[in-house]
Amino acid sequence: MTTLAQKLIAEAAGLENVAVGDVVVCHVSLAMIHDSGGPRRVKPILEKLNRKVWDAERVVVVTDHYVPVFDDETRAIQKLTRDWVYDQEIKNFYEEQGICHVVVPENGHIVPGMFCVGGDSHSPTGGAFGAYMFGVGATEMAGVLATGEIWVKVPKTIMIEWRNSLSPLVTAKDMMLKTCRSIGLGGGRYQAIQYAGQAVYNLSMQERMTMSNMAAELGAQAGLIAPDEITAGYIKNAGGRLPEVWQSYRIETQGADGEVLRFDAASLAPQIAAPHSPANADDAEAFRNIPLDIAYIGACTGAKYVDLKAAATVLSGRSVAKGVTLKVAPASLLDQKQAEADGTMQILEEAGAQFLPTSCGICAGYGTDRLLEDQVCLSSTARNFRGRMGATNSKVYLASPYTVAASAITGEMTDPRHLMEG
Amino acid sequence: MGRLWKFEETIDTDVLAPGPYMNSPLSELARHCLEAVRPEFATSVKVGDVLLAGENMGVGSSREQAAEVLKYLGIQAVVATSFAGIFYRNAINLGLPVFVFPSCLADFPQLKDGAQVSVDFDGAKLRLIDFDRDINLEPLPNFLRDLVADGGLVPHLEKRFAVS
Numbered sequence: 241m242t243t244l245a246q247k248l249i250a251e252a253a254g255l256e257n258v259a260v261g262d263v264v265v266c267h268v269s270l271a272m273i274h275d276s277g278g279p280r281r282v283k284p285i286l287e288k289l290n291r292k293v294w295d296a297e298r299v300v301v302v303t304d305h306y307v308p309v310f311d312d313e314t315r316a317i318q319k320l321t322r323d324w325v326y327d328q329e330i331k332n333f334y335e336e337q338g339i340c341h342v343v344v345p346e347n348g349h350i351v352p353g354m355f356c357v358g359g360d361s362h363s364p365t366g367g368a369f370g371a372y373m374f375g376v377g378a379t380e381m382a383g384v385l386a387t388g389e390i391w392v393k394v395p396k397t398i399m400i401e402w403r404n405s406l407s408p409l410v411t412a413k414d415m416m417l418k419t420c421r422s423i424g425l426g427g428g429r430y431q432a433i434q435y436a437g438q439a440v441y442n443l444s445m446q447e448r449m450t451m452s453n454m455a456a457e458l459g460a461q462a463g464l465i466a467p468d469e470i471t472a473g474y475i476k477n478a479g480g481r482l483p484e485v486w487q488s489y490r491i492e493t494q495g496a497d498g499e500v501l502r503f504d505a506a507s508l509a510p511q512i513a514a515p516h517s518p519a520n521a522d523d524a525e526a527f528r529n530i531p532l533d534i535a536y537i538g539a540c541t542g543a544k545y546v547d548l549k550a551a552a553t554v555l556s557g558r559s560v561a562k563g564v565t566l567k568v569a570p571a572s573l574l575d576q577k578q579a580e581a582d583g584t585m586q587i588l589e590e591a592g593a594q595f596l597p598t599s600c601g602i603c604a605g606y607g608t609d610r611l612l613e614d615q616v617c618l619s620s621t622a623r624n625f626r627g628r629m630g631a632t633n634s635k636v637y638l639a640s641p642y643t644v645a646a647s648a649i650t651g652e653m654t655d656p657r658h659l660m661e662g
Numbered sequence: 663m664g665r666l667w668k669f670e671e672t673i674d675t676d677v678l679a680p681g682p683y684m685n686s687p688l689s690e691l692a693r694h695c696l697e698a699v700r701p702e703f704a705t706s707v708k709v710g711d712v713l714l715a716g717e718n719m720g721v722g723s724s725r726e727q728a729a730e731v732l733k734y735l736g737i738q739a740v741v742a743t744s745f746a747g748i749f750y751r752n753a754i755n756l757g758l759p760v761f762v763f764p765s766c767l768a769d770f771p772q773l774k775d776g777a778q779v780s781v782d783f784d785g786a787k788l789r790l791i792d793f794d795r796d797i798n799l800e801p802l803p804n805f806l807r808d809l810v811a812d813g814g815l816v817p818h819l820e821k822r823f824a825v826s
Contacts, residue, residue, distance in 0.1 A: 263803040263805045263806060265805070285816055288816065288820070289816070289819055289820060289823060290823070291823065360724075361723065361724045361748070375724055375748065376724075376748070376751065377724050377725075377726040377748065377751070377752045377755070378726060379726055379752070379755050379756060379814070379815055379816060380751060380752070380755050380815060382815075382816070383755070383815045383816075383819060386819055386823075387819065391805060391806070391809075393803070425721070426718045426721045426746060429718075429744065429747075430745075430746065430747025430748075430750070459718075459721065459746060459747065461747055627681065
């Protein structure tokens with residue numbers, strides 16, 4: 241039995257088939273880099289090797305970490321990035337358009353069957369399109385840019401199957417927090433995860449991206465979802481070229497050679513993860529009465545169009561509690577425009593939301609907007625490691641956009657179903 | 663030959679390369695390597711020493727410095743029952759030998775912290791000097807062994823481009 245991971249790796253390596261544990265060299269179809277780990281880190285290595293990028297068409301550069309610039313150092317990083325992109329004749333350059341994991345698929349760059357690497361740990365997001373995609377460090381990325389190749393040790397495949405359908409106000413984010421709770425951080429052991437089951441097939445493309453995105457929190461190398469009509473529709477709309485054989489990238493339910501984990505979507509309640517690990521998740525109800533200072537809708541994990549829309553569903557006709565600040569940083573300009581066009585942004589604004597630029601924002605902790613000492617934040621992002629979003633003793637809880645919005649309204653951690661269903 | 667540094671707890675990237683020193687030069691960052699779990703490590707470690715850990719060695723962020731500081735401090739090889747994926751890749755790409763310990767650590771009581779050891783890189787063996795005993799490690803696949811032998815990815819590519 242060949243798993244989807246093995247098929248994707250074998251094709252990229254130009255081999256008939258590969259076995260678990262084989263070390264093979266793959267041809268990279270797309271390398272994605274951003275302003276933080278990208279040009280400023282790879283430029284000196286490429287210069288040492290006296291090499292330009294192997295194929296400018298296959299490189300995508302996105303500025304999202306040091307956006308907006310706030311001092312001379314960050315201005316210099318953006319200038320270096322622009323100059324390098326120009327010098328390398330890279331056409332696929334998205335400057336301040338939003339977060340790489342969202343902007344790159346939105347522009348049709350990721351399609352089923354591809355083998356991609358990204359210079360960021362959340363790069364498994366691309367797996368939602370039936371592509372093999374994972375994150376690498378800067379030295380390794382420089383090697384990819386010089387050669388177009390990378391080695392992979394063929395992983396086992398862990399099957400995560402979500403049976404039945406989610407109830408209203410429960411999302412992909414809740415599915416992932418529940419999975420983190422079940423297998424723990426690193427429980428993915430750098431193997432490939434494949435997601436299947438009715439609840440996964442029901443998800444919109446952007447929610448599937450949330451599933452694959454958080455494969456990073458599980459410590460998996462990749463998080464794969466087989467493409468279907470929803471994938472195909474998204475890619476066509478994004479102007480991507482769907483390969484003729486896209487339907488051959490299937491997931492066989494019996495096809496895992498690692499663990500098989502089964503969950504029931506129907507009985508899943510909204511989840512909240514306590515500081516300082518996504519694995520500290522439990523039913524939202526368990527955190528009742530814990531007050532919050534900041535409600536944050538942001539990042540590649542939690543501020544795509546579907547996430548903004550979810551928050552607006554709860555915030556419509558309501559307003560943020562006194563003493564709570566709701567901050568919203570849409571994941572991309574395109575998502576923001578879509579939310580403006582259908583009134584979603586207006587609902588958020590009327591409820592009292594403050595808007596931040598479309599970039600990694602507080603989640604990466606790179607900018608000037610950071611959590612202060614002892615602040616409690618409920619966030620739709622993926623990680624709540626100590627000090628990541630600001631002061632060492634700030635406390636970050638994680639939840640879905642529905643739960644963040646509901647909690648912003650009540651001023652304490654709230655299961656959104658209590659608010660919406662009376 | 664060197665000393666064995668054995669760690670019972672999970673070693674993450676943040677204790678190897680602590681966040682507050684990430685913007686400091688490598689020499690400064692290295693002085694704080696593992697200080698949260700073994701304060702004397704950075705000042706006592708010598709060239710040729712070997713680090714032995716349990717499961718999920720190097721779990722955490724993708725920061726390369728976590729592997730880079732160990733190499734800088736002279737660690738000859740890192741042996742662990744399992745490695746976090748990105749740390750494993752980064753170590754190999756930076757030329758730091760990493761070996762999976764294929765057996766149960768509890769079955770080897772002689773592998774004590776402070777033991778005198780050496781690593782046979784090509785033969786994938788950990789040698790206990792005082793007991794005149796070799797313990798088998800999981801061999802690195804040939805491709806990765808060559809990469810480490812060249813000193814990591816950048817020297818490996820320099821060699822490759824010089825030939826071609």
